[in-house]
Amino acid sequence: MAPLVxxxxxxxxxxxxxxxLGAVGxxxxxxIAGLASRDPQLVRAAYLMLKVxxxxxxxxxxxxxxxxxxxxxxxxxxxxxxHYWVLAKLVMNLFAVxxxxxxxxxxxxxxxxxxxITSSSRGLLELRNPSPVVHAGAALALLLVxxxxxxxxxxxxxxxxxxxQHEQRSVSRAAAVATPTASQAGEVVP
Amino acid sequence: MADPPRxxxxxxxxxxxxxxxxxxxxPRWVKVxxxxxxxxxxxxxIMLLTGHGPGRHMHGGLGGRTPPSSVSERGV
Numbered sequence: 001m002a003p004l005v006x007x008x009x010x011x012x013x014x015x016x017x018x019x020x021l022g023a024v025g026x027x028x029x030x031x032i033a034g035l036a037s038r039d040p041q042l043v044r045a046a047y048l049m050l051k052v053x054x055x056x057x058x059x060x061x062x063x064x065x066x067x068x069x070x071x072x073x074x075x076x077x078x079x080x081x082x083h084y085w086v087l088a089k090l091v092m093n094l095f096a097v098x099x100x101x102x103x104x105x106x107x108x109x110x111x112x113x114x115x116x117i118t119s120s121s122r123g124l125l126e127l128r129n130p131s132p133v134v135h136a137g138a139a140l141a142l143l144l145v146x147x148x149x150x151x152x153x154x155x156x157x158x159x160x161x162x163x164x165q166h167e168q169r170s171v172s173r174a175a176a177v178a179t180p181t182a183s184q185a186g187e188v189v190p
Numbered sequence: 191m192a193d194p195p196r197x198x199x200x201x202x203x204x205x206x207x208x209x210x211x212x213x214x215x216x217p218r219w220v221k222v223x224x225x226x227x228x229x230x231x232x233x234x235x236i237m238l239l240t241g242h243g244p245g246r247h248m249h250g251g252l253g254g255r256t257p258p259s260s261v262s263e264r265g266v
Binding site: 084088091154155156158 | 227
């Protein structure tokens with residue numbers, strides 16, 4: 001991948017991933033408001049907004065983060081299965097996307113119920129649920145770990161990565177032997 | 191002013207330096223991550239088996255409680 005394209009892919013990946021992290025933080029705030037508030041209208045608004053953020057921010061950014069991560073790793077020497085930290089991020093990203101897609105059903109249910117309850121304050125308050133707080137909190141922790149992995153890039157290559165590295169070094173050495181430098185050539189042919 | 195540190199290439203990182211690369215097995219942090227992942231998977235399986243999986247809120251009430259009467263009246 002050309003350096004310019006690589007930097008663009010990296011920028012897109014960081015933007016999507018950080019945006020996802022921020023959106024999860026916003027969802028956590030809404031979830032806490034929905035759970036802790038004694039104001040029925042605030043509870044209603046919180047669950048309605050959770051669905052909007054989920055559908056129009058969380059899901060698109062989650063897929064964007066996954067796709068740009070795949071492009072960025074497969075298009076560079078990092079590879080997808082060569083370094084443990086890249087592999088760990090892939091597993092965490094896939095897990096988060098799957099759980100998010102499954103949990104959107106629950107969010108849809110809560111938002112639907114909140115939208116239909118217009119007159120009963122008691123009904124709205126009974127709708128309060130700790131589940132969105134737990135899920136958003138876990139997602140936030142997972143994304144923070146993924147961000148930390150990206151920054152620190154802890155050491156460790158997989159067997160596949162070590163084999164690829166060995167192959168590349170062998171090819172490099174063979175190429176260096178096959179094409180002598182100008183000075184070496186000068187020594188042979190004065 | 192000094193140039194900002196450039197984004198490291200794979201050749202720069204400790205992961206590919208011979209002096210820091212373990213000769214056998216994955217690093218400790220990978221084992222810790224793997225163990226935590228395994229515990230998480232076990233917890234999820236237990237929750238699914240005990241009826242705390244996805245779709246619970248649509249069929250079984252809210253957190254094990256009875257759905258709000260105003261919701262039930264509207265057929266949700």
